[in-house]
Amino acid sequence: MKGKALKYIILLATVSIAGIFLIQFSFIKSSYNISDKQFKESASVALKEVAWQILVATGSTENFDSITPVEIISNSNYLVNVGTAFDKDLLKSNLIRELKKHEIYYDFEFAIFDPSEQQMDERTLVSSNSDEKPSSYDFPVNEKYSNYFAVHFPDRSSYFNSRLSIWYFLTGLLVLVVFFFGYTLSVIIRQRQLSEIQKNFVNNLTHELKTPISAIALSANVINNKTILENPKRLFEYTRIIQEQNTRLARNVENVLNLASIERNRIKLNLEELDAQQFLLKSIEIFKHSTSGQKANISTKLSETKAILLADKFHFSNLLSNILENAVKYCEQTPEIIVSFEQRKNHFELCFADNGIGIPREYRKKIFKKFYRIPTGNVHDVKGFGLGLDYVHKIVKAHKWKIKVEENPKGGSIFTLIIPN
Structure with a gap:
């Protein structure tokens, strides 16, 4: 429809x-x-x-x-x-x-x-x-x-009730019919939205899988030619392409498998005490060596007072990586990311301020839904599945933390994690 x-x-x-x-x-x-x-x-x-x-x-x-x-x-x-x-x-x-x-x-x-x-x-x-x-x-x-x-x-209410009872019954019946009609209509609208989101997901997934497969197949055909041995530099170039595309393909498959795993089981956290500042610096350093991280300038503003967090090391690291990767992906200039960590009276605030394209107010709550991507018309310059922030939200919820998104006055967005002390 x-x-x-x-x-x-x-x-x-x-x-x-x-x-x-x-x-x-x-x-x-x-x-x-x-x-x-x-x-x-x-x-x-x-x-x-x-x-x-x-x-x-x-x-x-x-x-x-x-x-x-x-x-x-x-x-x-x-x-x-x-x-x-x-x-x-x-x-x-x-x-x-x-x-x-x-x-x-x-x-x-x-x-x-x-x-x-x-x-x-x-x-x-x-x-x-x-x-x-x-x-x-x-x-x-x-x-x-x-x-x-x-x-x-x-x-005199009983007098009127006895004479108007049939009308009260019909009115109640009408309200019931309207309720079921409204519920049915809301289900249709939700199903339509879900169908559209899933269609976009399948289209993005198909593209994200076909692109590295095509690149690997093309490179493999070139390497399969004996004459390539006469040009070692070209051979190494196609080998590098195969390696990069294989990594990209593996990452996409891993995202889908992680989604399926999270949907089947409740997230089980292995909580341990972490030195917040040290863990953040280490995670940021690892991200800087990734393909996305090499494109960004990341600076930190961390409180000098030592802070201990109770968190799952694996999932917390993935959460940080997802937010940083989004900051790089949705930026039309050289990504500038400021990571700040402050201790408040009853909680910690971990903020990620970027200079990206920003998120309109009406989409800020929807971006954490599974498969959801901000509509851009017929422009598909940034690929993805709409799974990253859904994963972030699930991890935040599992830790009983909170996350909010605000507009960066300097342009871009600010993601803030609120962690109880």
Whole structure:
């Protein structure tokens, strides 16, 4: 799948999902408003019936047509004007019966206005199972009426949940589908990236193996000719080419084998105490005699205080070699590398500052991934497999150290190893 087509698919999927969620939430909001309206209507009818039953019990039904029984103060607060005196027990029994008749099986609080005291009488909470206990709700006082009671529904969520449960279920199902869709899409993207990285790795590997093999074959054909004996200088030249290309071929094969070995087994470190300064100087000196090291100018800034590190000598040496080799490989001028070692309060800092091409900020975390190489378009002037820094990261992690990459103010990059003291 081409990158542009994948982008369009992701964009279309995002817009579609956003649209579906918008419609879903619109339906939920509409259903909530309808349920709220239904609750108000049911509660109003039930409370109007309560007012009528009280008037019937007190023999004052002639007042019913002259009053407005129910006034909605808020979504959960109702005031009921009766227009005549009544007692609490009568009110309570009618409230329980009428609310259940209209399918309102929820807790409610009520209080009766006392005209003599000009305040709400004892407040009472009645639960769904008809249990009664004192209420602390502060009912508002209405100056227009003298004989009325107020009802408050403290929690209407169960009412709405029962009516919106199907929408909650569908919304949860939609979220689940979106989650699996997003996960599938992320897997596809990762697989595509991995496929691209592996393809580049195979291409680089093929080139890195074919080049020395071709050079060795060509040199061998020349040496196989008897006339070469007449020109010893030429013979030695082709022998040197064979030796160099054989070393290059062996190094490439070793890199791949090391990768396979690390992937199969966890790295087992043979930790020992190392004199940091002496080990660094020795490793740098060895690197200077390599093909890459001969091209670079390497200087050191090491602390005078003796420092002892606990490290695996073999892997630590390879780690240093990989970082130095990268500094030389990715430099378009004479490589200048400064290796510094400083002792901080709780850790050591080993820095490698180079004057190479640098690493853009967005790639600094990715360079430690296996097979990853910074994209350069169709330019392939620097060959490699993307294994060196992956190996470095694995060794750093195995030692429980840290590594970071920063921009060198003078141009290039600075690799810093943070080693706990």
